Amino acid sequence: MKIIVINRALKEEHKDKIRKAADKIGADVFFAEEEKNIPLEFADAEVLYGHGMENARTNKNLKWLCVPSAGVDHLMKPGCFANEDCILTNSSGAYGVTIAEHMIAVSLMMMRRLTETYEETLRGEWGSPRPQKSLKDARITVLGTGDIGKEFAKRAKAFEPRSITGVSRSGISDETSFDRMLKISDLDKILPETDLLAMSLPDTPETRNVLSAERLALLPEGSYVVNVGRGSAVDETALAVFLETGHLAGAALDVFHTEPLPEDSPLWKTKNLLITPHIAGNLTLDHTLDKNVDMFLEDLENYAEGLPLKHLVDRNKGY
Amino acid sequence: MKIIVINRALKEEHKDKIRKAADKIGADVFFAEEEKNIPLEFADAEVLYGHGMENARTNKNLKWLCVPSAGVDHLMKPGCFANEDCILTNSSGAYGVTIAEHMIAVSLMMMRRLTETYEETLRGEWGSPRPQKSLKDARITVLGTGDIGKEFAKRAKAFEPRSITGVSRSGISDETSFDRMLKISDLDKILPETDLLAMSLPDTPETRNVLSAERLALLPEGSYVVNVGRGSAVDETALAVFLETGHLAGAALDVFHTEPLPEDSPLWKTKNLLITPHIAGNLTLDHTLDKNVDMFLEDLENYAEGLPLKHLVDRNKGY
Structure with a gap:
C-alpha cells in the first residue's frame, strides 16, 4: 500500500510516528511539502493524507482521502474524485480546542472594548474606562454544536453566563x-434573547445565508456576533449595516465569502468589526497538529483492519 | 446615624437599594458625586461608603469607612484616619470576576498573537498565521490566590492547561x-516550570518587587507574565529588558509603579508589552457595581446589628 502525506507543518516527531504506523501495516509512505512534489511512483497511491485535490481528481486508485481540515466544502462538487467510491475523512475534531479559544478571545476583546483600548495604548495614550459588557451573565447562543461549538460552550461556561443555548439540526x-438545546427551526425564537451569537457551521446548502438580514434584525440592540465556521453563513452586507447603525455592538469574523478578504472590501472599515484572517484554527498550535496526526493514524489502523473509519464525512450532508 | 455615599457610577436602582437599607436601620444617607460635594451637616457622618480620604483624615466621628476598591494601600500610612479606631472594609470580592476575565482576555491576546493580527487588519492587511501558544497544555502559576486569583483559576481551568499552581503566603x-498550592517561599522553585505567570497581589511591604530581575531570569524562555494587582510587585525596568531580549514572549500590565503611566515612559514602546490603563477592574461592568453595592449593604446590616463585618481589612497586613 502506498500512502502520500502532504503537510508542510509536520515536525520530525510526527513523520516518525506516521512512518512507524505505516511500517506496521506494510505500507510505503511519501512526505510531500506540496502536491506538485508527489513523485510519479506515488501518483497512484491508495491513501492520501493532506490537501491533495489534484491527485483525488486524477488518481483512480485512491481509496481514502483524509483532509487535515474540518471543512470539506471544496470536495463536494461533482468531478472531485476520479474514484467515485473514494472514502473521505476530515480532521474536524482537531480544531475544536484552538477555534474555541479564539472565539473566547475575540468575544472578550469586543465586549471588554480591548480593541479600542489597544489602539489608544499604541498611540501612547492612557485612556479612561469604557462601559463594558462581559461573558458573565450574558445569554449565549451557540449555532452549530459540533466539536467547535462544544469546546466553546465548555470554556464559555466557566465565565458564568446567564445561559448557553445550543442550536443544531x-x-x-x-x-x-x-x-438547553434547540432545533435550527427554533432559531428565530432564540435570537431576540441572545447577547452573543457564536457561529461554527460547516458550509452546506442549508447553512448558506443562515444569518440573513431578517435574522440580524431579530438580535437585540447591543448584541454581538462571532463567526468561525464558513463565511457563507452570514450576509456580510447586512451585517455591516447593522454594525454601522449600532444595532449590533460588535462582530468578529474569521471567515468570509471571499478569502483573502479583497483589498477594496468595505468590511475593512466597518465600525466595530473585528477581522481575523482565517486563523482561528490553524496548525501553528502544537496541540492541533498533534491531534490532527493522531486522528489520521487512528483511522489508518481502522483502514488496515477493514474497520469503519471514525472521522468519515457523509458526502451527501457535506460534513 | 449619618451615612455618606460617594460614587458617581451608581444608578438610581442602586441608590434606591441603599436608601431602603438606610431607612430600615433609621439612618440618613447622602449621595455625593465627589468628596468635595459633602454638605456640612454630613461632614461628621458615622459611616462612609466611597473614596473619602479627606473625610477620613478629618472626621473624628467616622466609625466605618468602606472603600469600593479592593486595594487599600493608600490608607495604610499614619494619619489617614482622624479616628484611629475607625473600621476599614474593602470591596475585594466584587472585582474577582471582571479582573479574572481581563486576565484571560490579555493572556489569549498575547499567546495567540492577536495584538499583531489586529494591527495588521487595522492597516487592511490579510496576514498569515503566526506560531501561537495557548492556555491549552500551559503550565500556569497564579501568584496571589485571593478572590481574583481564584476566579482566574476557575476560568483558566476550562482551557485545559497542563497545570495550575497557586502561590500564596x-x-x-x-x-x-x-x-496544587505552594507557599510564597517556594516561588523560586515553580518559576522555571511556568509558561504563564498570573499575578494579583495587594501592595504590601512583602509583595513589593516580588517579581525582581532575579526571579524574571528564573522564568523559562518564551513565557508570559500578567499583572493586575499592584504595579509595585514588578521590577518594570527589568521586565522591559527581558521582553526586549525576547526571553519573555510577552507581558500584560494593567498596573504600574506610576499611574497614569508617564508619557515619556519607555514601557510604551517596549516589545511585546500589552499595556492597559488600570481598567481590568472598574465599575463600568454592571455585575461589578451590583456586587459592590450588595457587599456594602450586607455589612451595613451587620454593622447596625453589632455583628462583625464580613469584608474587614486587617490594617496591619494591608488587605
Whole structure:
C-alpha cells in the first residue's frame, strides 16, 4: 500500500510516528511539502493524507482521502474524485480546542472594548474606562454544536453566563455545558434573547445565508456576533449595516465569502468589526497538529483492519 | 446615624437599594458625586461608603469607612484616619470576576498573537498565521490566590492547561481549580516550570518587587507574565529588558509603579508589552457595581446589628 502525506507543518516527531504506523501495516509512505512534489511512483497511491485535490481528481486508485481540515466544502462538487467510491475523512475534531479559544478571545476583546483600548495604548495614550459588557451573565447562543461549538460552550461556561443555548439540526447534544438545546427551526425564537451569537457551521446548502438580514434584525440592540465556521453563513452586507447603525455592538469574523478578504472590501472599515484572517484554527498550535496526526493514524489502523473509519464525512450532508 | 455615599457610577436602582437599607436601620444617607460635594451637616457622618480620604483624615466621628476598591494601600500610612479606631472594609470580592476575565482576555491576546493580527487588519492587511501558544497544555502559576486569583483559576481551568499552581503566603486554598498550592517561599522553585505567570497581589511591604530581575531570569524562555494587582510587585525596568531580549514572549500590565503611566515612559514602546490603563477592574461592568453595592449593604446590616463585618481589612497586613 502506498500512502502520500502532504503537510508542510509536520515536525520530525510526527513523520516518525506516521512512518512507524505505516511500517506496521506494510505500507510505503511519501512526505510531500506540496502536491506538485508527489513523485510519479506515488501518483497512484491508495491513501492520501493532506490537501491533495489534484491527485483525488486524477488518481483512480485512491481509496481514502483524509483532509487535515474540518471543512470539506471544496470536495463536494461533482468531478472531485476520479474514484467515485473514494472514502473521505476530515480532521474536524482537531480544531475544536484552538477555534474555541479564539472565539473566547475575540468575544472578550469586543465586549471588554480591548480593541479600542489597544489602539489608544499604541498611540501612547492612557485612556479612561469604557462601559463594558462581559461573558458573565450574558445569554449565549451557540449555532452549530459540533466539536467547535462544544469546546466553546465548555470554556464559555466557566465565565458564568446567564445561559448557553445550543442550536443544531437535531436539537440534541451530549455536551452538558449547554443549558438547553434547540432545533435550527427554533432559531428565530432564540435570537431576540441572545447577547452573543457564536457561529461554527460547516458550509452546506442549508447553512448558506443562515444569518440573513431578517435574522440580524431579530438580535437585540447591543448584541454581538462571532463567526468561525464558513463565511457563507452570514450576509456580510447586512451585517455591516447593522454594525454601522449600532444595532449590533460588535462582530468578529474569521471567515468570509471571499478569502483573502479583497483589498477594496468595505468590511475593512466597518465600525466595530473585528477581522481575523482565517486563523482561528490553524496548525501553528502544537496541540492541533498533534491531534490532527493522531486522528489520521487512528483511522489508518481502522483502514488496515477493514474497520469503519471514525472521522468519515457523509458526502451527501457535506460534513 | 449619618451615612455618606460617594460614587458617581451608581444608578438610581442602586441608590434606591441603599436608601431602603438606610431607612430600615433609621439612618440618613447622602449621595455625593465627589468628596468635595459633602454638605456640612454630613461632614461628621458615622459611616462612609466611597473614596473619602479627606473625610477620613478629618472626621473624628467616622466609625466605618468602606472603600469600593479592593486595594487599600493608600490608607495604610499614619494619619489617614482622624479616628484611629475607625473600621476599614474593602470591596475585594466584587472585582474577582471582571479582573479574572481581563486576565484571560490579555493572556489569549498575547499567546495567540492577536495584538499583531489586529494591527495588521487595522492597516487592511490579510496576514498569515503566526506560531501561537495557548492556555491549552500551559503550565500556569497564579501568584496571589485571593478572590481574583481564584476566579482566574476557575476560568483558566476550562482551557485545559497542563497545570495550575497557586502561590500564596499560607500555601492553602479552598479553590479546587488549583492543581496544587505552594507557599510564597517556594516561588523560586515553580518559576522555571511556568509558561504563564498570573499575578494579583495587594501592595504590601512583602509583595513589593516580588517579581525582581532575579526571579524574571528564573522564568523559562518564551513565557508570559500578567499583572493586575499592584504595579509595585514588578521590577518594570527589568521586565522591559527581558521582553526586549525576547526571553519573555510577552507581558500584560494593567498596573504600574506610576499611574497614569508617564508619557515619556519607555514601557510604551517596549516589545511585546500589552499595556492597559488600570481598567481590568472598574465599575463600568454592571455585575461589578451590583456586587459592590450588595457587599456594602450586607455589612451595613451587620454593622447596625453589632455583628462583625464580613469584608474587614486587617490594617496591619494591608488587605
